[in-house]
Amino acid sequence: MELVRDITLILHFIGLAMIIGPFLVQMRAHSGYYFGWVMTGSLVQLVTGLLLTGLAEMGLADDPDMAVNHTKIAVKSVIATVIVIAAISAYRKQKKLAGGDNERKLLPYLHTAGALAIVNVILAVVWTGVVR
Secondary structure (H helix, E strand, C coil): CHHHHHHHHHHHHHHHHHHHHHHHHHCCCCCCCCHHHHHHHHHHHHHHHHHHHHHHHHHHCCCCCCEECHHHHHHHHHHHHHHHHHHHHHHHHHHHCCCCCCHHHHHHHHHHHHHHHHHHHHHHHHCCCEEC
């Protein structure tokens, strides 16, 4: 079971890198945003985050005094869902743009996805995941 958790956690980190990497690299770019990477990373983050929650629930099932912090999971899941929506919206709008159109108007989507991913990292580190 520990191996499954480790692999899921590695995939979760890779998904995070696929969001924050393009965000940091392309913050000042005028075009050519990699929303495909951000969209894929956000979907990987959401799915693996839910899998990690399920694995944590299974691991704590034998201890009646310990439980997963469901408030934290709900907040992080809502943020992750907003990131997915922003990434998919931007990806679809980018595909509709003609070659000469200004992609700069897609920058708020990139900022939203990247900033919220950083917020989710902060919440993951600062907010305790298990309650007694």
